[in-house]
Amino acid sequence: MKIVFKGKSDHLYLQIAETFQKQILDEVLKIGDKLPSVRLLSKEHAISVSTILQAYYHLEAKGLVESRPQSGYYVSFNPSRFPRKIEKSDPIQVVKNKNVEAIIGEVYDDLAMDGVVKFSLSVPSPEILPxxxxxxxxxxxxxxxxxxxxxxxxxxxxxxxxxxxxxxxxxxxxxxxxxxxxxxxxxxxxxxxxxxxxxxxxxxxxxxxxxxxxxxxxxxxxxxxxxxxxxxxxxxxxxxxxxxxxxxxxxxxxxxxxxxxxxxxxxxxxxxxxxxxxxxxxxxxxxxxxxxxxxxxxxxxxxxxxxxxxxxxxxxxxxxxxxxxxxxxxxxxxxxxxxxxxxxxxxxxxxxxxxxxxxxxxxxxxxxxxxEQHLRKLRQTLHTNSLQFTRAIGEYFPEEIKLSTPKGGFILWLELAEHIDTYQLYQEAMQQKISFAPGTMFTLQDRYQNCMRLSYGMPWSAEVEQALKKLGGLVKKMNGSMA
Amino acid sequence: MKIVFKGKSDHLYLQIAETFQKQILDEVLKIGDKLPSVRLLSKEHAISVSTILQAYYHLEAKGLVESRPQSGYYVSFNPSRFPRKIEKSDPIQVVKNKNVEAIIGEVYDDLAMDGVVKFSLSVPSPEILPxxxxxxxxxxxxxxxxxxxxxxxxxxxxxxxxxxxxxxxxxxxxxxxxxxxxxxxxxxxxxxxxxxxxxxxxxxxxxxxxxxxxxxxxxxxxxxxxxxxxxxxxxxxxxxxxxxxxxxxxxxxxxxxxxxxxxxxxxxxxxxxxxxxxxxxxxxxxxxxxxxxxxxxxxxxxxxxxxxxxxxxxxxxxxxxxxxxxxxxxxxxxxxxxxxxxxxxxxxxxxxxxxxxxxxxxxxxxxxxxxEQHLRKLRQTLHTNSLQFTRAIGEYFPEEIKLSTPKGGFILWLELAEHIDTYQLYQEAMQQKISFAPGTMFTLQDRYQNCMRLSYGMPWSAEVEQALKKLGGLVKKMNGSMA
CATH class of the missing domain: 3.40.640.10 (Type I PLP-dependent aspartate aminotransferase-like (Major domain))
Structure with missing residues (x-):
């Protein structure tokens, strides 16, 4: 097997990673498929083992592959097909009567609370700033x-x-x-x-x-x-x-x-x-x-x-x-x-x-x-975060939710089952110290009550994964309670 | 002669200065009157010569007294009667057609110029800030x-x-x-x-x-x-x-x-x-x-x-x-x-x-x-400035102008002869690198064209005195040209 590495990055390891990433997105490599062994690839392409490993680590950080002990690297996730995508909005020009101003005030005030996982805040967290x-x-x-x-x-x-x-x-x-x-x-x-x-x-x-x-x-x-x-x-x-x-x-x-x-x-x-x-x-x-x-x-x-x-x-x-x-x-x-x-x-x-x-x-x-130097790092971090968030949402949220697939920025937009009111979800999530922005904030119309905005502008961590798991659990419970 | 020093300040020298200041304002001591000799006052009140001198220096800094060599201290200025005071405004609710927005823009833009004496800027200059x-x-x-x-x-x-x-x-x-x-x-x-x-x-x-x-x-x-x-x-x-x-x-x-x-x-x-x-x-x-x-x-x-x-x-x-x-x-x-x-x-x-x-x-x-400490100093400086400005304006401007007598703040408001347009004056003053705020900026009506605002928020200096002298000269010239 001979692969042509044609990613657009300066670094060889990134070229390798981008080539595999494209294959995963195009489903040339499917979830569960094994990536070529490091040793084999190194030999075939006369590339050092450490460069190949660096490429695989990079794909692992993005949540696209996982390493299985004594076995190798396997495709674990394909963001391009999972979960479902959001459709074009069709605003209805009907004004709602919810007090959105009060909701916005509440979400902002909650930001000042300590110990809250702030998926509501669409700014980079200090850990990823210079x-x-x-x-x-x-x-x-x-x-x-x-x-x-x-x-x-x-x-x-x-x-x-x-x-x-x-x-x-x-x-x-x-x-x-x-x-x-x-x-x-x-x-x-x-x-x-x-x-x-x-x-x-x-x-x-x-x-x-x-x-x-x-x-x-x-x-x-x-x-x-x-x-x-x-x-x-x-x-x-x-x-x-x-x-x-x-x-x-x-x-x-x-x-x-x-x-x-x-x-x-x-x-x-x-x-x-x-x-x-x-x-x-x-x-x-x-x-x-x-x-x-x-x-x-x-x-x-x-x-x-x-x-x-x-x-x-x-x-x-x-x-x-x-x-x-x-x-x-x-x-x-x-x-x-x-x-x-x-x-x-x-x-x-x-x-x-x-x-x-x-x-x-x-x-x-x-x-x-x-x-420029900082932006290069920030983009990498946020891209990885977006993929990790997408993977975790796919894992922990109900199957029928829809999700945006941003090519940049800080935020994901989720559409839940129609009957779910994300402001109610917000209040339950805040009990568990998790905040996000309920969809109703983003319109003056009677819409998006079942949507929510999640920011992924913080470093990926076990705590973040746990918070997404809890949030997914709450959504599943609300799904069930109305079913 | 026995004087009771009853100024309200903590410091004895300020009590002495305030007592004399009150006598000057009340015209108990008139312009030209001699203050008691330092030696005599020191003896009569059992106060050190240096404290009396400090009080007289303080009055001198405020422009109220002057020292004459080999003679002593004389009242040189009484701000309470000189120059004439401004009357209560009587707005006429008639809208003017001057482009005041453009004038304001011009005055602001000129602030960025180097080497301009900025009587137009009503903020303290950096020299008097901590x-x-x-x-x-x-x-x-x-x-x-x-x-x-x-x-x-x-x-x-x-x-x-x-x-x-x-x-x-x-x-x-x-x-x-x-x-x-x-x-x-x-x-x-x-x-x-x-x-x-x-x-x-x-x-x-x-x-x-x-x-x-x-x-x-x-x-x-x-x-x-x-x-x-x-x-x-x-x-x-x-x-x-x-x-x-x-x-x-x-x-x-x-x-x-x-x-x-x-x-x-x-x-x-x-x-x-x-x-x-x-x-x-x-x-x-x-x-x-x-x-x-x-x-x-x-x-x-x-x-x-x-x-x-x-x-x-x-x-x-x-x-x-x-x-x-x-x-x-x-x-x-x-x-x-x-x-x-x-x-x-x-x-x-x-x-x-x-x-x-x-x-x-x-x-x-x-x-x-x-x-608090800074404010005490700032007030002293500005009070002195207000008196120095008032004295200089009395000296260099035409006699018939009217002047505000602020008990605080940064600014003096001058009313010139009715026919003078202070925006025209502004343009002439800027030729000499002196700026101020033309009166027309302070109303939407057809008024105050003959008024001007001067800020005294900068340290008193020979340069400032010179600028006031030049400005007074320009006003006198405009007075004359229309007489």
């Missing part, structure tokens, strides 16, 4: 800044940080300049300015569905009407569906999380992004693009953003480092295209400026190669 | 915080900081608990949440006039109508005027900077505060109280706040450390009374949380006696 290096950058910036960072930053934000974000934009097909950007207190803060800049109370905006609850709540708080669009769990909003919506409704703005969306994890294909940008441009409707998760891709390159197809300044591209470096720094940014003056005014009137020291620290952090 | 101690607190908090401050803070904000702000509230007659407070990204951010929590687009709010431009701009940006009330430059809005306004208009909220207001510097007397709180409570109209400058008083004790008279949770008390410690930290707070849940939701939807490290650093800074 804390020491970030802290060094912070202390250095406090030392270097005029008046130790006690003075106001420019309204538009720290110049070095903006320069670095602009430099980084080439990774997603962008060609930003520092002056195209305004810094904000995180990505949600950027989105909030965008919505205020381009809408007025009573206007209608169109969003994907399910959609990040923060945007729904914010839009409601400023008096907007919200149209939830059908959304494919792999590719997001279809241009045809959007065209229909634009023809039937007076839509003033769109909001999409185009890469590894929260909560479904879809990643919009590049051609679709281009089509959406052209369509919206034709209708004169601005797009707020939340590209918060774009850097955390599991494939070989970063997906592009809608902004990269924007020729008219019609896309307001928002992002931050809250999902990759330091949520508590509260640093984000927006490239608001032709709305930049409005965004600067809004920032001035709301907050004057954002915190000085963190912006400077991130500016210098991004200027080195450290961010 | 930079080293603050920085130490920052570095310590980065070290002590879980995950070095990279994690989200609680939505309500750092607990120790809230506890310290609550403890500090006894200084202004408050009795807050940590749980009564929500932290924000500075005071303007707190005010912005308050306005959003209690109004909806189309509502009318009542404000003092002239009023801090940030509030005007923010209120406009969320679609509010603004009623500018007559405002006394010493005592603020009169309860009778407010009653009339409440009867004639459907006012949904009031906004007042009750202590050392920006820009007129008025401080509302305690009885008046109580009357306003009762009146608003009777009408069910909430009060947003901006108490940003309250800690920077020149008298013997901190003025109370309206919040201290609030029994129904009807006052939303906002403040920050941007005017006393570190504007660039972007830390403020609000005690929103019965609106606390709404404020917490708004903060969550706009920004999720505020920056973690600065909150913790300030919590520990306020827990020691350092804040």
């Amino acid at each position: 804390l020491a290096r970030l802290n060094k950058a912070m202390i250095q910036s406090l030392r270097d800044l005029p008046a130790n960072g006690t003075s106001y930053e420019k309204i538009q934000g720290n110049e070095e940080l903006r320069r670095q974000v602009a430099r980084w934009s080439m990774h997603w097909g962008g060609h930003l300049q520092a002056d195209d950007l305004v810094t904000t207190a995180g990505c949600m803060n950027a989105v909030s300015y965008c919505l205020q800049a381009i809408t007025k109370p009573g206007d209608t905006i169109a969003v994907e569905s399910p959609v990040y609850f923060g945007v729904l709540r914010f839009a409601q708080s400023i008096g907007l009407k919200i149209l939830e669009l059908p959304t494919d769990p792999d590719t997001g909003v279809d241009p045809d569906d959007l065209r229909n919506a634009l023809e039937q409704h007076d839509i003033k703005a769109c909001f999409f999380v185009t890469n590894f969306s929260n909560p479904t994890g879809y990643c919009m294909p590049d051609e679709q992004k281009e089509a959406i940008v052209k369509l919206l441009s034709k209708h004169g409707v601005p797009l707020i693009e939340d590209d918060l998760y774009g850097d955390v891709y599991f494939g070989n390159k970063r997906p592009r953003s809608c902004k990269s197809f924007d020729e008219e300044g019609n896309v307001l591209w928002c992002s931050s480092i809250s999902k990759t470096l330091a949520p508590g720094y509260r640093v984000g940014w927006v490239a608001p295209g032709k709305y930049i003056d409005k965004i600067k005014s809004l920032k001035l009137y709301h907050c004057i400026t954002s915190a000085t020291a963190q912006q400077a620290a991130l500016g210098s952090f991004l200027a080195t190669g450290r961010y | 930079l080293a101690r603050l920085n130490k607190a920052m570095i310590q908090s980065l070290r002590d915080l879980p995950a070095n401050g990279t994690s989200y803070e609680k939505i309500q904000g750092n607990e120790e900081l809230r506890r310290q702000v609550a403890r500090w509230s006894m200084h202004w007659g408050g009795h807050l608990q940590a749980d009564d407070l929500v932290t924000t990204a500075g005071c303007m951010n707190a005010v912005s949440y308050c306005l959003q929590a209690i109004t909806k687009p189309g509502d009318t709010i009542a404000v003092e006039s002239p009023v801090y431009f940030g509030v005007l701009r923010f209120a406009q940006s969320i679609g509010l109508k603004i009623l500018e009330l007559p405002t006394d430059p010493d005592t603020g809005v009169d309860p009778d005027d407010l009653r009339n306004a409440l009867e004639q208009h459907d006012i949904k909220a009031c906004f007042f900077v009750t202590n050392f207001s920006n820009p007129t510097g008025y401080c509302m007397p305690d009885e008046q505060k109580e009357a306003i709180v009762k009146l608003l409570s009777k009408h069910g109209v909430p009060l947003i109280e901006d108490d940003l400058y309250g800690d920077v008083y020149f008298g013997n004790k901190r003025p109370r706040s309206c919040k201290s008279f609030d029994e129904e949770g009807n006052v939303l008390w906002c403040s920050s450390i941007s005017k006393t410690l570190a504007p660039g930290y972007r830390v403020g707070w609000v005690a929103p009374g019965k609106y606390i849940d709404k404020i917490k939701s708004l903060k969550l939807y706009h920004c999720i949380t505020s920056a973690t490290a600065q909150q913790a650093a300030l919590g520990s800074f306020l827990a020691t006696g350092r804040y």
Whole structure:
């Protein structure tokens, strides 16, 4: 047997692992199949035993294979066929009467509790962040800044940080300049300015569905009407569906999380992004693009953003480092295209400026190669986590559940049996100190009560596996009690 | 001659200085009068020569007396009668058509220029801040915080900081608990949440006039109508005027900077505060109280706040450390009374949380006696500055100008001859690298074009004196050119 190792990675062991991974996903190797013996493979390909072992360990960490003592490595799991996939959403535009605001408050408050396994928190846990290096950058910036960072930053934000974000934009097909950007207190803060800049109370905006609850709540708080669009769990909003919506409704703005969306994890294909940008441009409707998760891709390159197809300044591209470096720094940014003056005014009137020291620290952090180095590690960890979570959910949850298959990001979206109310499940899970985000948070409609969002942004561990097992047990019990 | 020294300060030299200061203000000692000789005073009162000298130096630093070689100390200046005082404003509710937004943008942008004497910036300059101690607190908090401050803070904000702000509230007659407070990204951010929590687009709010431009701009940006009330430059809005306004208009909220207001510097007397709180409570109209400058008083004790008279949770008390410690930290707070849940939701939807490290650093800074110690020094510096500025303005500006007489805070409000446009003056002053805030920024009406705000939050120096001299010269020239 001769295999051609053609993974796209630099390292040989990764090339080997990727080749086997593809065979597993394509079901060339089926669950239960034995992988070639290490010794044999080493001999045939003139590759050292330790490199082959490294490749197998890597597949084992991802939960794809298991080693059986005195026997070898066997395929144990294939994420591509198990469990069932979620279908495209079909929002019904019927408003529910649940007090979702109270549910969101409860979920957030519970985050402060000690000893809770926080599947509800869609940020990386500190264990997988470069804390020491970030802290060094912070202390250095406090030392270097005029008046130790006690003075106001420019309204538009720290110049070095903006320069670095602009430099980084080439990774997603962008060609930003520092002056195209305004810094904000995180990505949600950027989105909030965008919505205020381009809408007025009573206007209608169109969003994907399910959609990040923060945007729904914010839009409601400023008096907007919200149209939830059908959304494919792999590719997001279809241009045809959007065209229909634009023809039937007076839509003033769109909001999409185009890469590894929260909560479904879809990643919009590049051609679709281009089509959406052209369509919206034709209708004169601005797009707020939340590209918060774009850097955390599991494939070989970063997906592009809608902004990269924007020729008219019609896309307001928002992002931050809250999902990759330091949520508590509260640093984000927006490239608001032709709305930049409005965004600067809004920032001035709301907050004057954002915190000085963190912006400077991130500016210098991004200027080195450290961010890239950290991201490489983070992607690996999260990819492995996503596979481990998927495997464990397949193992511990009822068979008929459906599950998203994200190609990046932090989160899984689960659809349980129709009769299950995940808010009730949440309350039972919290008794066992397990939190997650109930599906009802992600819509204003009477939907997704049987869905839930799980974050896998923490290191994989026996404790996490136990928590998933308990959670699966609770779901099975609820399944049974209604059967 | 036997004088009874009865100043209220701890130090004997300050008691002596305060006694003479009172005599100067009361015109018992007139400009040109000689103070008792140091030797004589020392002998009569059995006080050391050095203590008497310290008292005279103190008066000299305040610009009240001058030493004449081989002769002694003479009264050189009496701020209580010179120059003329500003009259109560009488807003006319006629909207102007100047592009004030552009003017504000221009003034802010010019702040970034090097080598400009920034009379426009109403924050303390770094030279009078405890930079080293603050920085130490920052570095310590980065070290002590879980995950070095990279994690989200609680939505309500750092607990120790809230506890310290609550403890500090006894200084202004408050009795807050940590749980009564929500932290924000500075005071303007707190005010912005308050306005959003209690109004909806189309509502009318009542404000003092002239009023801090940030509030005007923010209120406009969320679609509010603004009623500018007559405002006394010493005592603020009169309860009778407010009653009339409440009867004639459907006012949904009031906004007042009750202590050392920006820009007129008025401080509302305690009885008046109580009357306003009762009146608003009777009408069910909430009060947003901006108490940003309250800690920077020149008298013997901190003025109370309206919040201290609030029994129904009807006052939303906002403040920050941007005017006393570190504007660039972007830390403020609000005690929103019965609106606390709404404020917490708004903060969550706009920004999720505020920056973690600065909150913790300030919590520990306020827990020691350092804040009190710093404030004592800051008040002294600013009081001296206010007197020096007043003296210099009296010396270099045309005689007929009118000037505020603040009892605290950072700023002077000048009224020039009616025909002078201070925006035109601003442009001429910037040619000489001097900035200030033109009066037109502080109203939505066709008013205050001949007014200007000067900040004295920088160390007094020959350069500052020169800048005031140049500015006075420009005003004199404009006076003359139209005469």
